[in-house]
Amino acid sequence: MDNVNDTLLEAYLFETDSLLAELDDLLISAEQEGTFSVDETNQIFRNMHTIKGSSAMLEYHSLMEIAHHIEDLFFYIRENGMDSLSGKQRNQLFELMFDSMDTLRLEYEKVKADLPLSQDTDGLTLKINTFIKKLKGEALPTKTEVDTIDDKHSYQVLINFDTDCGMENLRAFMLVSALEGEGLAFTYSPKDVETNAASSETIIDQGFKLFFDSESLAKEAIETIKNSGSIRSYELIQPKLAAITEDEPSVTAEVNEAKPEKAIPKANIKQDLINVSLNKLDKLIAVVGEIVITESMVVAIPERLGLKDDSFLKSARQLRKLTDELQDIAMSLRMVPVSGVFQRMNRIVRDMNKSLGKNVKLTLIGSDTEVDKTIVDGISDPLMHIVRNAIDHGIESPEARLQAGKEEQPEVTLSASHTGSEVIITVTDNGQGMDTEAILKKAEKNGLLTKPADAYSKKEILSLLMLPGFSTNHEVTEYSGRGVGLDVVKKNVESIGGTVIITSEQGQGSTTTLKIPLTLAIVDGMDVSVGKEIFTLPIANIKQSFKATNTDVIRDAKGQEIIKYLNDFFPVVRLRDLLQLENGVTDMEDGILIWVESGEHSYCLFVDNLIGEQQVVVKPLPTYLNNFRIKDYGISGCTILGDGSISIILDVGGIYSAFTGDQNTRNISEV
Template identity: 30%
Template sequence: MEKNQYLDMFIEESKEHLQSMNDHLLKLENNPKDSLLISEIFRSAHTLKGMAATMGYEDLASLTHQMENVLDSIRNGTVTVSSQMMDVVFESVDHLEAMVTDIENSGDGKRNVISTVQKLEKIEQGTFINEVAATVEVMKEEESDHTYNNQLPPFDDFELTVLSQSREQGFQAYYINVCLREDCILKAARVYMVFEVVEKIGEVIKSQPTVEQLEEENFELEFSITLLTKDSANEVEAKILKVSEIDSVNIITIDVDQLSNHDKNETAKDNISEVDSLENNITSDLNPVEPTSEKNNKVQQGGSLNKTIRVNIERLDSLMNLFEEIVIDRGRLEKISQDLKNNDLTETVEHMTRISGDLQNIILNMRMVPVEQVFNRFPRMVRGLAKELNKKINLEIIGADTELDRTVIDEIGDPLVHLLRNSIDHGIEKPDVRKRNNKNEEGKVTLKAYHSGNHVFIEVSDDGAGIYREKVLQKAIKNGVISKEQSDSLTDKQVYELLFSSGLSTADKISDISGRGVGLDVVKNKIESLGGSVTVDSERNKGTIFSIQLPLTLSIISVMLVELQDEIYAIPLSSIIETAIIKESEIMAAHNQRVIDFRGSVVPIIDLSTLFKVPKVREADEYHSIVIVRKGDQIAALVVDSFIGQQEIVLKALGNYLSSVFAISGATILGNGQVALIVDCNSLFK
């Protein structure tokens, strides 16, 4: 069989089944006696196993088969669902996802899962809990003997064989821990230089983190490598320290014999962190499952009557590009029709406009996908973070069926991950702290999406401690974001917005979860690059809410065409409140800024002709045409020469050479063939 013919279908369907397994496993942990949930998980695992075996991915099929056995034991009442058992099952799903990702990246889908398979076998046999409990005392007694090995990473069978054979050939194995200086700017470059040094004197067989993570700077200041060389430890250390911006180098000589003995007990050691909680659950975890109640039977079953077909996103992109050309030509035909004033031509153009409008809605709807595709991966992530931080978190997802353009969906995932991790790490307090503050020990994080006009709003909120105003101000002043004098006049809302400043993080301690000093500026930049905006509001001891506003689509937008001297500009309707005409006498001055009184509010005036340095061909008269625009709570009045009218236009990028043009987000081609620049109203607000 030609695998390439079915590979894309296999990858897509595998991802769907893995996501389904993740979703149902999370529900099963909360409803361990629900047989319908177990059946759903079993069905996904069975299908995935069959597909993997058919495609020849034996490791994937073998691990899935072992998961099936565990699920079958649960279904038959041999084993009860427990948190510790679910950790192993989730670990298995992580391996399966990694295998599918490897296959997607042209790999062979192979992965060392021996330890996980052994755990699954023990769960199936009912010995997993007993074995862990039985090793508790042994592990505690031998704790001092493992000081040496605890400093070393785990080695698989292949790596142990390499270590053993290299010793026979006269090589020495070293475990090297390298710590970079805190002021190191290009961490990945320093790592590369260290690898370049050690690879000249030996062979690196392992690194922690992985090489890919090191290249992406996905680590703090420390990393470690396992090196085979004939040089002495002192010689190795001296050569590494020649690389600049290195704080320290710690080298441990690896005793292969002691390491081999240690690894025999690795499986039991993997579970030692769970021992204290397991001791209280040994008896209950070995009891058979009770009959399923009617209440737990109410699970929405799969199966839809809708007929669907899979279409490659590249085909939809091509279709969209062709339709954009039709929109441009439609605009030109409308202009020609207006000039010629021919009834037959006018009727034909009007009919074409209606038909193309319907076609536009169909094409845009084809590209719209529910945010559920992004939201689905977060419950599993939140579960892991909660356990890691020893917190109790309840994630509530609202509006997962809200639809967004596929282009936006692909880009929104990382910002949401950052905001959720921020809420869980910084926002939600520890259970004992919440209890002292008369709160529920379980913190609540809400992820909500909804439509409003031509925008989609996504909110990430929590009922945690809120934002400390003084802490943010102190960090902002220290980092030079604002001055001490400016801080006194800022409102709470303005203080919270400072969190989006570059490099501003209020974390007291750097961790893997958040607080790396990156701050929320990365989130803001990504959202604004999508034509959206992000705001934050908070109340002490009540919680924090981040609100993201996104356009429904990025390609075709409605604008107001305006004239500046002899040039035409487009202002997105999504930013416009209203238009007006004012007299010169109505313009006032405040703090060296021209302003007007707009419905009781003082609004600054921005002359677009001056801002964009448009060549002056005629003098301004007594009256001014203005466009009132908004960004969040801020309002400004843009002065233009005249209004042309509303129109749907195709947003075209300016290209790499013009990517940094101030306050211009792109361009479009008008009906007469003229190019109009599109104003980025968000950039006009400081």
């Protein structure tokens, strides 16, 4: 695809995705109200008209056809009002619209993935047309009408023969034979020109119509039509124009007659927003990252050479200020609200309510919270799993809630908020909660326990739910019971640097919390040293740093070092010992302790020295290191320092897992 078409495709994907998301929200809201308002009817009509036109332009016929038929449906509703529909017809309308939106979304995803589109949408379009005829009180489509139901969506060539030429049907048949001889694929109307002389009257009145799947085929046919005899005129009609029949007013004219809507921008209004490809933003972030690294190298030159120049230092400070500002601006361009992901959960809840009969209310809080676009994409599937689990596992049946004396309508609350450099997303339900005894028994039965059952705390029992293949469902349903669920959530969230925490009170409900970094590209880091090695800790994970004496450190019953600080006890993790480094201090009084926290884990990391704070560009580790499970040792990436050396970026949560043996780590000397 050339650059022009690439640009058109990007614009099409962005616009269509936005329109479909808008329609999803509109349908959920309208179904709750039991009707479409005048504004909602107009909005659906406009959105479908836009999708139809842009899909036709790019020759995405399946999308164009579905959108056109829905446009026809809402043309009728706009003209006659929702009051003309009975209660049963309204329910049928909503079901038909949800089916249509599912098919449109499926076809859109095929376009996005560069997969072939469906060649046959007759089933859905016939359902829509049949429903329209029912609303109008007309006879249902005959087989002939079904055969030609989609003709008006193709590229149409309208042909008029010379006046009084005679035998128009046979002339039309001869033209059909000539085009078929050229190997062209097409349909035509009237269809019985070969056998029915009376079809000549139809051709005289309405012309002879040829239908092609693409504009190129239609234009190729025109070359043959030009050289055919007895033809007075021919006209190529684009799909959006072919959709206008003789007994329907022009769609364009209809829009012009409608009252102005605030949602339609006028041509003379300045647009303050533009669409930018995510690939371009990725490249911008990469360039900014290289600028940050180069700036650090340049600023470090005088120090390495033992030079001192006040004017250089002043310029360096100004350069640092500008690069920091550039970083902030570049990162802000990638920040998007989580509302798009949150709103999709409405559809999941709606479908599960219908399937399971639970009438769950979904409450959204903090939808305007912004995070990196990559993070938003990464949390979509995990949230879907969690919401499904909350409804399928957590929410009781209406009868069980009644017996428990709980409010009739159950509720699932999805919320998001910022805390420093993290975004906290929680999914809370007021259902039956989790039975920790049942979870423990199932884990023991499956051989998943690593210590005696009575040694597990409540938090540890709930964390067993995220082990691969763990499921407490006794039956396989549409939504759960296949052994795939929270382990996928944990894996996906951890892949974007986040953590998952589950809490529950039996009889009251459960909460699943996701702690996710705002961005993965550039982080504020604290450089620390152990021997000759330099490591970088994300400042977001650092609580405090302090010196300690040997007498401050005591040992627990297992012989593990712990320290009391601020009236609490924390385990001490010696980075030198954990990573088995050759050099580094061993005396507590010669080094420094850094109190760090990640998720529910909090501990003190012992290192040689603090070097200083700086913003660092996160570079991924070489993929071959994945074979050595390098991340199991708390190593998440690397960065390039000002002197050109490499610093390993530490994962605070991963260090804790390696330290406690949660990941069954090997001897790191093997890496």
